[in-house]
Structure formats: structure tokens, C-alpha cells
Amino acid sequence: MQMVQETFDDLGVALADVTFVVVDLETTGGSPAGSQITEFGAVKVRGGQVLGEFQTLVRPSTPIPPFITVLTGITNAMVADAPGVRTVLPQFLEFAAGSVLVAHNAGFDVSFLKAAAAETGHPWPAFAVIDTVRLARQLVHKDEAPNHKLSSLAALFGAQTTPDHRALHDARATVDVLHALIERVGNLGVHTLEELQSYSSRVSTAQRRKRFLADAMPSAPGVYVFRDHRGEPLYVGTATDLRRRTRTYFTASETRRRMAEMVGLAESITPIVCATPLEASVRELRLIARHKPRYNRRSRFPERAVWVKLTDEAFPRLSIVRAIRDDGAHYAGPFASRRTAEAAVTAIHEVVPLRQCTTRLSVRASASTACVLFEMGRCGGPCIGEQSTLDYAGVVDRAVEALSGSSREVMTALRARLEVLAAQERFEEAGTLRDRMMALVRAAARAQRLQPLSQAPELIAARRRPSGGWEVVCVRHGRLAGTTVTPVGADPMPHIAALRATAEVVEATEVLPEETELVLRWLEEPGTRLVDLEGLWTCPVDGAGASRALLEPQAGSWSATDHLDPSPSRAWDRPAGALAVGAG
Structure with a gap:
């Protein structure tokens, strides 16, 4: 059996079992760009016990500035016979191998170490790093210490060594500060390296103490469900690694306020292991739709989607409905809101003279008067017998094509109408028509993609x-x-x-x-x-998807004065047809 070394994140290593190397450097300046290391000091500790120390002066290639000598007490004479960084760095890396680096203001020390590694051609190990300044800023209040300098913290915690800007002395003082800070976070429920690395005062103690809920999660892909004390789902999510993902809810890496509130209410997490990522995504959707967890924001109410329906009757009309039925009618959508559905319906009515009355008409319709749309030439008047079912069927075919097949004719007519409005400087009307066009092609394109698969x-x-x-x-x-x-x-x-x-x-x-x-x-x-x-799985080559692909990139930049190019080379001017993907 092959053994695999798990990561700290997988194991949740107890702090008592972690080997820390507390390091401090003295340098010729404040930045590795133009400055060099003059002294290494490091202390290796585990479980509160000192395992070893590393200390050496380093000979820089440039003189030590006088003010640095005054600060550290390290003179040019002291480093004249010291080894260079090419000799010292490999020794330090060997001393620190497999440990977690700790430093006070770690960004400073680590930047010099990385620069030295690059200069000497040594690959930089992927050390985990703990910064005692960052921890102290969250754990030590102003009424305890005037600032978070090493000297102030050493005095506060009673460090056995007084920091004096010599590397080993400062490293020893940092060890005592580290142990004091670990004791403080331990009282707040932080007991592992992962928790220490991600510790933040923004994470409440109650939230951090609930981390045990994630410990039972398997390291497998699937769906997780946070539940309250009654077992009701609070939140549903997916993960490639359930254990690792759910742990993040109890650390500072989770910054969403509503998630912190959700974790405060959670009493359990239910894992659902899935064979594939697709299965996990589908299960997530179904669970959200079924339970409507209060902390999920998307996919909670699929039943609120609306569709545009071309009714199945003697004289069909467009209607907005909440559900699709197997009734022989044509559907487009779904739309996110009734407003966008109404915009798409209006776009079709702009160029297809479908009746807009809601009365169900028989084959022998005989109303006494027609509506104003008949007088405007935007309806053939089937309600008063001016249009036969055969004549009206040609109108219906155009609407069916717009919703389910080729969008060429309808989109060409809409673009022509848009050009007329723009030429007449009726820019507000042109902008409204443009928005209706986009609502139509987006919904029709979606329906033309989904319906064939839904029917197979x-x-x-x-x-x-x-x-x-x-x-x-x-x-x-x-x-x-x-x-x-x-x-x-x-x-x-x-x-x-x-x-x-x-x-x-x-x-x-x-x-x-x-x-x-x-x-x-x-x-x-x-x-x-x-x-x-x-069955049959098809997609019309000149359907709404072709129109959407052409219009969508322009949608964000169109202005009311844009004149769209009605060139016959556009996608909707190709010969009509459909591409058959497969047939049983």
C-alpha cells in the first residue's frame, strides 16, 4: 500500500505537534532591493520545547551603513571574516526544513530570505508562515501595550530574553511572544495549525467552536447541507472536497456576513457524496428548489420563471404562462421576470400581425367590431371574419419560426423598424425596441437550446x-x-x-x-x-442563437443613436435550415 503524505489542511495538525522555526534577520537596510543580510538567528521549537538554535553573522558585499551599526551593534569588522550568504542560506534551509516559519513582521524577513534564495540559485521551499505581528494586532488591545513592537510584546508577556536588534536574541524573544499568543487563541478555540493560519478576530468564538461540524465530512466531491436545530436546511452548496470546503466556513476565509450568520444557526452538516461533479451540481439545484434554504440566493424559486406561449387554438395568440405543458403549443423562455417576457411579446407584435385580444375565437368568429389594431393594419381581423384560419396560419408560422426555428425574417424586420426609428431621430422608441429585441433573442435562443434536449x-x-x-x-x-x-x-x-x-x-x-x-x-x-x-436532438443554424451571438457583444455598448448594420452578410440572412445532431 502506497502511503501519501497529507497536507496540514487535510490533517488539521494540532499546534502541540507543529515544529516552528522562529527566525529573525539583521540587514543593511529595509528592503532586499539594495540591502543584504548581516545576521541569521533562529530557534526551532515544538510543543513549547526548544529543539535547537541557529545563529551566524553574514558577510555582505557592501559596507554596513553607520546608522545600522548604531541600531544593531554589528560592525564591518565583525562580519569581515563571516561566511557569505551563499554558504549560510543552504545551512538555514536545512535547519528549517519541514517546519513552519515564524517571524515578527514576517513579510520583512521572508522577503530577504526569498531574495537570497533567488540570488544563490536555491528554490524557495513552500514554507507555511506565521506572523506574530498580525496575530498580536488581533489579540493584544491598546490598553495592554502601547503598540505591537517586539519590545512591547516581550515586556507584556514577560519574555526571558530582551530583544536588542541582535538576531538570536530577537528570535528567542519572539518564541516567548508566539507561545503567549498561542495560549490566547487556544482559549478562543484555536487548536490546529490551519486555524492559527486563518485566525481572525472577525470570526466569532461561537463560529470557530463549531468547526467540529466539518470534521466528520468526507474528503470526497458532493453536496453539503447546513441544517438548523430542527433539521431544516439553511444552505446547500457543492464542493470537490466536502471536508476542506466546509471547514472554510469556520475561518476568516469566509467573509460573507450572511454566511457567518448562517453558521451561527447551524447545528449539523449533511454530506451527500456524488460520483461526478455534474451529479453534485444537479443535486444542489434540486435540493435548493425543494427546500428553498433561506441563505441560498440563487435557484430558490424556479417556479417563478415565466414562459411565452403561442396558444394551440384556431386563431393562436401569445400568452405569458408559469409552466410548460404537453399541449401542442409553442413555448419560449424561461424569462426571469414577467417584464422581460412582455418585452419579447411586444417585439414579435411589432412585426408579426398576431391578434392581441384575449377572447378565445372559434373558426367562425363573428364579432361586430374590430379593435384599433385592425384599423392600424397590425391585425388581420379574424375576430370579425376578415381573416380565415388558412390566412391566419401564415401569420402563425412566422411567429413559430421566431420562437422555435429561424429568426431571420423577424429579426430582419425588427432591424428595419429600428433603422427607421433612428433615422427619424425617435431615439427613445429605438432604445425601447432594441431592448425588446434582446429580450426576444435571449429567450428564444435559450428555448431553442433546451427544448430539443427536453423532448428527447x-x-x-x-x-x-x-x-x-x-x-x-x-x-x-x-x-x-x-x-x-x-x-x-x-x-x-x-x-x-x-x-x-x-x-x-x-x-x-x-x-x-x-x-x-x-x-x-x-x-x-x-x-x-x-x-x-x-429521439431527435437538433439546433436551427439560423435560429435565435445566431442572432444573439451577433447582438449580445453590442448590447452593452449600444446607444439610442446607434445605426445597426443591416448588411445581407449577417447571420440571419443565410439560407434557412437546421443542423441535425442525432437521431435514434
């Missing part, structure tokens, strides 16, 4: 995993019915057969657009192979 009874696809084997999904009516991972080197077909036999039964009416989008993005990623398809 079954689709099996696979993608090779980086570690070997295959990730296989079974999709039924646009929803993830099942997923599996095949062993490395194994024939995937028996596993695919087993997946198909055990996958969920999905009804054609069980539409969840966000889930279908997740699945579709997975299917569209490079390397995905279509194994089997029952």
Missing part, C-alpha cells in the same frame, strides 16, 4: 476522465436520470447498460430549465461522446 426521451453520453475510465450520464427529457464512473481499463458498455436499467424515470412534463442547462453545458464540453440517442 433518452440520451447517453460519456467523457473520458483525466484519471482514467469514463464518466457516463443518462439524460431523459433534459434531466439527469443517472450517472456512473467506469473503472480504469474496464469495458464501459456493461456499466452503461446497468446505468440505463437503473436510471430514473422522467416524465416529459418534468421540466427544470436550470438543470437542463447544466446538463447541456456538460454535453457541449470538448471530449464528450454521444453513445446513444432516442
Whole structure:
């Protein structure tokens, strides 16, 4: 069995078991750019016991400035026979190997050490670093010490060595300060290296003490559910490593105020291990939609989405509805709000003379008077018998094409209308029409991508995993019915057969657009192979997606005075057609 060295983050190493090397440097100046190290001092400690010390002067290549000599007491004569940094640095790196570096104002010392490593050609080890200044600023109040200098903290904590700007003396004083600070954070529930590294006074004691909730999490991908004392879900999320991700909620790396509030209410975390990232994302969506956790902001109310429906009747009209039904009607959407849906409907009415009355008309409609739209030439008057079902069917076909097929005709007409408004300097109306165009193409493009997959009874696809084997999904009516991972080197077909036999039964009416989008993005990623398809999966080559691809980049920069180029070379002026992706 091969043993793998886990990281500190995985192990949660107790502070008593961590080897610290407390280091202090004396230098010729305040920056490694133009200054050099003149003395190393380091103390190795573990569990409060000193394991060893490292001290040496270092000969710089330039003279020590007089004011530095006054500060440190290190003269040019003292370092004349000292070894150079090329000799000393490898010795220090060997002394500190495998430990956690500690320094007072660690950024200063570490910057000089890294510069010396670069100068001498030594790779810089990935040391974990603890800065006692940063900890002291959060743990030592102004009424205890006038500042957070090493001398002030050493006096406060009764350090056995008085710091005097000599490297080893300052390192010894920093050891005592470190131990005093660790004692303070220990009283606040900080007991591991990871907690010490991420300690922040912004994290409440109650929040930090709940970190044990994450200890039972497996190191596996999946979904996690924070629950309150009644077992009700507070928050649902996904992670590639459940244990590592949930631990972050109890440290300073979590900066969202609402998450700190959520953790304060949490009493347990439920892990749901998933075979694949796609399964985790889908499970997250379903759990959020089902439970509507108060601390999740997205995907909580999929039922609030609205759709534009072209009704299935003798004289169809556009209607805004809350759900898709298997009733033979055409749908576009979903829209995030009723306002955007209304904008898309108005865009179609601009150029397609569909009736806008809400009365259900029979084949022999015989109203006494028509509405004003008939007088304006924007409706054929089926309500008064001026338009037969056959004539009206041609109008309906144009609307169906705009929603489900080619957008060429409708978009060309809308652009022409936009040009007229702009030429007449009716810029406010032009801006409104532009926004309606975007609402229409966005929703129609989304519907044209999602509906074919939603209508396919079954689709099996696979993608090779980086570690070997295959990730296989079974999709039924646009929803993830099942997923599996095949062993490395194994024939995937028996596993695919087993997946198909055990996958969920999905009804054609069980539409969840966000889930279908997740699945579709997975299917569209490079390397995905279509194994089997029952039904038809198509995408119109000159549909709303082509128009959106052309208009979307301009949407953020359009002004009301923009004149859009109606060149016949545009995407919507190509011959109509559809690309068949697959058929069973």
C-alpha cells in the first residue's frame, strides 16, 4: 500500500505537534532591493520545547551603513571574516526544513530570505508562515501595550530574553511572544495549525467552536447541507472536497456576513457524496428548489420563471404562462421576470400581425367590431371574419419560426423598424425596441437550446476522465436520470447498460430549465461522446442563437443613436435550415 503524505489542511495538525522555526534577520537596510543580510538567528521549537538554535553573522558585499551599526551593534569588522550568504542560506534551509516559519513582521524577513534564495540559485521551499505581528494586532488591545513592537510584546508577556536588534536574541524573544499568543487563541478555540493560519478576530468564538461540524465530512466531491436545530436546511452548496470546503466556513476565509450568520444557526452538516461533479451540481439545484434554504440566493424559486406561449387554438395568440405543458403549443423562455417576457411579446407584435385580444375565437368568429389594431393594419381581423384560419396560419408560422426555428425574417424586420426609428431621430422608441429585441433573442435562443434536449426521451453520453475510465450520464427529457464512473481499463458498455436499467424515470412534463442547462453545458464540453440517442436532438443554424451571438457583444455598448448594420452578410440572412445532431 502506497502511503501519501497529507497536507496540514487535510490533517488539521494540532499546534502541540507543529515544529516552528522562529527566525529573525539583521540587514543593511529595509528592503532586499539594495540591502543584504548581516545576521541569521533562529530557534526551532515544538510543543513549547526548544529543539535547537541557529545563529551566524553574514558577510555582505557592501559596507554596513553607520546608522545600522548604531541600531544593531554589528560592525564591518565583525562580519569581515563571516561566511557569505551563499554558504549560510543552504545551512538555514536545512535547519528549517519541514517546519513552519515564524517571524515578527514576517513579510520583512521572508522577503530577504526569498531574495537570497533567488540570488544563490536555491528554490524557495513552500514554507507555511506565521506572523506574530498580525496575530498580536488581533489579540493584544491598546490598553495592554502601547503598540505591537517586539519590545512591547516581550515586556507584556514577560519574555526571558530582551530583544536588542541582535538576531538570536530577537528570535528567542519572539518564541516567548508566539507561545503567549498561542495560549490566547487556544482559549478562543484555536487548536490546529490551519486555524492559527486563518485566525481572525472577525470570526466569532461561537463560529470557530463549531468547526467540529466539518470534521466528520468526507474528503470526497458532493453536496453539503447546513441544517438548523430542527433539521431544516439553511444552505446547500457543492464542493470537490466536502471536508476542506466546509471547514472554510469556520475561518476568516469566509467573509460573507450572511454566511457567518448562517453558521451561527447551524447545528449539523449533511454530506451527500456524488460520483461526478455534474451529479453534485444537479443535486444542489434540486435540493435548493425543494427546500428553498433561506441563505441560498440563487435557484430558490424556479417556479417563478415565466414562459411565452403561442396558444394551440384556431386563431393562436401569445400568452405569458408559469409552466410548460404537453399541449401542442409553442413555448419560449424561461424569462426571469414577467417584464422581460412582455418585452419579447411586444417585439414579435411589432412585426408579426398576431391578434392581441384575449377572447378565445372559434373558426367562425363573428364579432361586430374590430379593435384599433385592425384599423392600424397590425391585425388581420379574424375576430370579425376578415381573416380565415388558412390566412391566419401564415401569420402563425412566422411567429413559430421566431420562437422555435429561424429568426431571420423577424429579426430582419425588427432591424428595419429600428433603422427607421433612428433615422427619424425617435431615439427613445429605438432604445425601447432594441431592448425588446434582446429580450426576444435571449429567450428564444435559450428555448431553442433546451427544448430539443427536453423532448428527447433518452440520451447517453460519456467523457473520458483525466484519471482514467469514463464518466457516463443518462439524460431523459433534459434531466439527469443517472450517472456512473467506469473503472480504469474496464469495458464501459456493461456499466452503461446497468446505468440505463437503473436510471430514473422522467416524465416529459418534468421540466427544470436550470438543470437542463447544466446538463447541456456538460454535453457541449470538448471530449464528450454521444453513445446513444432516442429521439431527435437538433439546433436551427439560423435560429435565435445566431442572432444573439451577433447582438449580445453590442448590447452593452449600444446607444439610442446607434445605426445597426443591416448588411445581407449577417447571420440571419443565410439560407434557412437546421443542423441535425442525432437521431435514434
